[in-house]
Amino acid sequence: MVEDTTIKSPTVTSSSSSSSSIAAKLKSSYQSLVHEAATLFPKMDQKLLLNVLQFETTYDDWEGSVMLKVVYPANKVDLESKKDWIYKRYERVPSVEEGRTLRFKAIRMYIEELEKLLSEDQEIEYVTGSATLTPSDAYSA
């Protein structure tokens, strides 16, 4: 009689099962989001995309500070004209890396702007970089 107490209580089992199903549901939702992000923005670094999405939806006053790297196909694009295009659009002079990547810091780089950037320049092969919460970073070196 004494040995027969505690441990396998139905309450614990039920709670465990319920929490497991909640976790599975959350994981499934996240995987759907990641899959949709990759489908809608196939040329974007998915980590950067999700960071921008998170900052933009979490902080109303986020200024869209992003250090952006726009990658073009190697040896197939006139990078000088692309630099001019970036300057006219964002008032930033990009630096060139590896002869195919334009790197610059921008503000107001929200999801909609990334969408416009990719749709207006079909030659872009890949967009990567990092989003930051600190507005002053947008103006530093």
Added chain:
Amino acid sequence: MEGNSKGITDWQVLINKPVYSSDGKEVGIVSSIQPEKLVVSYGPITPDKYLIPKSSIINFENGIIHLNDSSEFVEGNYQFE
């Protein structure tokens, strides 16, 4: 999951796996998977980064990814950072 690139169903298993060119040189380690490409990084502090089409993979065996392209081609065409 292993074998020809067309046979890879779960691309996430390639994360952190080494990539070798057709002439046997190490290109780097897979750091992320894009819909059509792999991002491969080489070096610890300011790594060189390569954008490698999934179609360039000819083989994935014993945890190693082999490319159809030479190291020279990889350097000249896939490095972006």
